[in-house]
Amino acid sequence: MQLLDNALKIEAEHGTDAAFPQGFAAFVRSHGLPRATAYRHRERVKLEGRWQPRSRAPRNRPNATPERVRARVIALREELGPDNGADMIRAALLVEAAEQDWASQGLVVPARSTINAILDRAGLLTKTPRKRPRSSYRRFVYARPRDCYQIDGTTITGLPVGRVCVIEVLDDCTRTLVATRACWAETTKDAIAAVNAAIASYGAPAIVLSDNGTAFSTTARRGGTQRSRFAQNLDRHGVRLIHSSPYHPQTCGKVERHHQTFNKWLAASGHQPQTLTHMQALCDQYQDWYNTQRWHSAIRATPAATWANAPALGGPTSLPAQTDAHIYAARVDKTGRVWMHGTSITIGRAHTGQTMTVVIDGQHANVHDHDGHHLGHLTLDRDRRNQGQLIA
Structure with a gap:
């Protein structure tokens, strides 16, 4: 359609003969253009007197963020000082929404992505394209306070x-x-x-x-x-x-x-x-x-x-309870191995009698000695009973 629009622009400025020497109908047929669309575009040029691209934006946006909320997002970017990212702005808006009863006024707190879009349009967003996306990280968090x-x-x-x-x-x-x-x-x-x-x-x-x-x-x-x-x-x-x-x-x-x-x-x-x-x-x-x-x-x-609001607290009397990782306190036997539920890891006879802390996260195991020093790691093979020697 760009070709048609350019031709209509020439017709509006220099006449039909300059734009369509063989006639408009022949131009439409030769270029395989939809006839109704072509004539509609031409009629618009005749009515307006010139070719002018129209905005593709919708005429109304019922779900658009109200101006009052947009203004507060931009203002909070300045007011919050060093902690002025989208998450912090949204947290401040949640407090304001509760205090000012936004719900009764038909206002809602925008999502994090919407806040970033508002800041971007206002030229206030610092983009870091080389920064890893959050979805690429695997977060490890202990389950209880004091774990x-x-x-x-x-x-x-x-x-x-x-x-x-x-x-x-x-x-x-x-x-x-x-x-x-x-x-x-x-x-x-x-x-x-x-x-x-x-x-x-x-x-x-x-x-x-x-x-x-x-x-x-x-x-x-x-x-x-x-x-x-x-x-x-x-x-x-x-x-x-x-x-x-x-x-x-x-x-x-x-x-x-x-x-x-x-x-x-x-x-x-x-x-x-x-x-x-x-x-x-x-x-x-x-x-x-x-x-x-x-x-x-x-x-x-x-x-x-x-x-x-934590339902329970950790402490020295019990090891951390994890759902995404398991922690074991295991004593090295005389063969230089530690055992966890029928699976053994070879630490070395030099550590016989010492208690090791073994952290198993999925298929990966890390072993620390009694002083807390990291001794090594290995990838577990669930089909094997003895996992072999640690990799330092």
Whole structure:
């Protein structure tokens, strides 16, 4: 039809002979155009006096987002500061809708995709095409609060106080920030203080997950085999320590990602701490805001509400109960193997008598020793009784 429209445009500007030397009917037949459509297009040009493309947009949009809602979406993009993504905007709109009774006014809170479309049309959407889509991730979450705490430190520079470290302890299930501690460096002493503060405020977890930093994994005696002071402290609370795989920060991904949220909040707040005491006060202020006010997109609520509504809490007296993964505490027998429900994994005779933590996620198994160090992994073959040697 583009050819016909171009020819009609020439006819409107230069006459019929210039556009259709053999006549309009012959032009339609030679190009195999629908006769009714061709004459309808020509009649429109005669009535309007010129060719003008018409909008293909529908004349009315009964399901279009009202202007009032669109305006609030754009306004919240600015008002929410660093947390101004579609999920956070929708959470704020849900609160406003309840307070202002949008339902009685025929207004509804738009979906996340609609909010992104509104921001895109307004030129406010930052596109990241290289970012992996959410559907490509496999999320691992412990089933109950206190099943697992993740601990890690982040270094912050550029403040009047100088270079500081903030050690954060995060509950894996509810994303509750159970402790935050400002210190000069990520030391064992401060790591112990942070995890003890979490235990005092929220209770002891079944597992503490950390990376292989010196604050968490250094042995008590250089070159010796004695457990680290951090691990010994957890032993007194009956808590098992697990370290993530070396050079694999995704294992502690929740607390690693949380550092970014804290850094954004600190930058947007405009606070310039002059002392470590002031920095700790800001950490305490952030912890309260994050737990009780900030809506978390992964859990669709605030961390405090998720914790309060949990039907049960975990702890040292029972290993985490998982539906998507299984965790076993198994002792290495004299043949160097551990057994789980008739299936064995070869660890090595050097570990005979030691208790291992085995995490089985689908067909994949990871084994950690009593100190929490990752010993290796393997892919399970359900048709075999003995799964063979671990892959370091």
